[in-house]
Amino acid sequence: MKYLYVCNTSSDSISKVDLDTFTEADKILLKNDFKRVGPHGICICNNCIFTANNYTNGISIVDINNKRNIENYTIGMHCNDVRIFKDTAYVICGNSNILAAFNLKEKKIETQIPCGSLPHSMHIDKIRNIMVIANMNDDSITMVDCKDNKVIKNIRVGAYPTKAIFSPNGDYIYVCESNLGLNSKGSIAIISLKNFQILNRVKVGNSPVDMFLDTKFCYVSNFGDGSVSIVDMANAKEIKVIRVGGMPRGIMRLKNYLYVGDNYNDLLMKINVASESKKVISIGGEPTGMTLI
Template structure:
């Protein structure tokens, strides 16, 4: 049995959904001591626990999955958007200070702050190569660096308002979700070489793409502005189809035959079968964003 963990940004909790039955089985409140808004946004696994970045409380929450509770909230910096872990270091995207904060989970202290572009929004790491990529929304760029050699930092110009950047499984490619948010133009998925940081292809998708999930030779993109999911063939570098889901799709993740999408407008979790496009949905909380399956 697998569980899907979903950050509900306005409900200040993590919803837990059983993927076998497609039922919300529990939720974990991130509030402690009656504090104000939390705003969970990004999520990743750390050993047998969860790390959650919080927009409004500017913190990183360490969540015990077995006990279904927050062990501690750590102040990191303004507008924490996303997090990834290398070894025992949490790299946290802080959107309002234009830095990536390296927080040691062993020493419980900030190790360093790494400058990036303007309003960083997402982070991805390649575990074996120890490479890191960040999408910077307001500077229309991505930042590429190597773990253990933070003197090596490259900022690469991309399309407008990039909301996500991901490595391919082998680490040779970087996929960038260029949202073009606020314009009438469609968005794009751009593909860069991780070796020379040159662009290889640009694939048009839907209106205001904000998130994507890569599985083998396929990429699934949530188009926030038109309520669709773009399906991309990464061998041919073309969009092969578009799935209508409605609402405002944001976070997206796939497991086996099912694609899971967080609908920000209707506060729903939508499940679409990839093979027959059959759709079902459940209410999970307000403003679903980051997702993780364990």
Template sequence: MRKLKVVIVACALFVLGFVVFYSVKQPTYSIKTEGILYIVNKVSKSVTIFELNEGQEIKELPIAVEPHEAAFVKNLNRLVVTNYGSSNENSNNLTVINPKDNKVIHEIALGKSSKPHGIIPLKAPNKVAVVTDIGNDLSIVNIATGKLEKQIATQQEFSHLLVEHPKKPLVYVSNINSGSVSVIDIQLDSVVKVIPFSNKVEGIDISADGTELWVTNIKENLVYVVNTETNKTLTTLSTGKEPLRLKFSNDDKYCLVSNASDGTVSVYDSKSKKEIATIHIPGKKNILEKILYHTPRPVGILMHPNGQYAFVSNFTAGRVEVIDLNSFTIVSSIKVGQMPDGLALIN
């Protein structure tokens, strides 16, 4: 009996110690910076709204179907979310949110195309561009009128993400299954070039001056650096495993790549094309760390307008990691919903 009591007490102390250790070790939000961060949670079917100066969640806004990405239309003060749907449910619309009260205003249908994923605000006021995994269209939507203005076929398969040229009326779309990028003139409403790579290209971004397009290959673990004048690959860069997204810093000095299977973020010097840092997200070192932090899977990347921070959605851990762009270290973490993906910030 005495031995049993000793075992019970020991187990209780172990559990208590683990709980205390877990609470202490959990990453917390400790910085102060301006803006409201919107995090799209796929499995939670919600958008977490987080105040970055006070470090507090304002609201978790439910979305009718599984959302994936988001974009902020500044001149209208509207947040737009792509309603992708699940494996058992196809959706074909966008949700429009008013950041003044963080309420859903309405939804906008995208016609026959379904599973909208990538979305960006366009240089033209009031408008966003959206690509769909099924239908493979680039849709131009007027958020002010709530109308789908036009759809342009990408001529490729599994069109997933996109970026706009900063100076020309061109939108570049990454096509995962075709292993290509469609170059679309949104004034001529046509594909002017298909840049071939190999299967499974996904992440995409363009330099601030528009001279270089960087594209990730999630199967071969590399980045293609493309000259936008010739549409030819200048060089390729090795990455970690499964580089899902990439994003240039505001000053164009660096490019961050989220390596989902490695649980890391690679930092490249955009001029030298050299990897200068690898940021390891907690959760991969050992079993205890996996229990404490969950195995990390970095996905979406967003740069703060002040140029000091990058936000990375940690898909499997239900967190957003905050990276200091001076030290290239994680300085804070935000607890969000289940399987965070897309990010948007209103400053």
């Protein structure tokens, strides 16, 4: 049995979705003490859910088994994303332009690493012990060595990058260049990890904001035109566009289906990749980050 956990940014909750029945099995409310929380990024480790919260400037930890928010920690201004590596929760803070390394055993921030302006998302290659961060406001990505918590390199990319992911084979970085607010389509940049050069750019839809990679394809949610682009990674070519409607944000694939959050209509969409048929369910407000377990 597979579950999808989705951050609902405007309703301060996490939806647990049963993918076998495609129903919302549970909704977990985050502690707010009458303040907005704004969960934006999410990951799961050791039977706990971690969320990076825009409005409380910190992280929340939820026990999966009893479905309760058990811990909250202040990290930095406008936390956008969180990932766990060994005993450390890495958190990017969008308004202070830092990557914070929070020691989960000692419950304290060990170090703060400068990155670019308005870091929005992050991805860790746990085999190579490296991280990549997409910095929206200065059109760059930052690579960090997780062994010594030092910046390896800053790389210039296209306008308003929202996401950067290592390819499954570890040879490339894929960057979602959103071009938000500009009168042009966005693109996926393919960067070599050998020389850090941009090898190719693939035009996709309007304002792409998120993507998911498998071994052959890159699936891109185009926030501005209600579509999903499918990119053939080997040939660096957009091979299919699926019109889904709304404002697609978070995206994941499992077997024959894409799961896409509609940020405008507060829906989760289940889309058959082959037939393009679509089912929807209502979840919380502004579904954003998502993860599978």
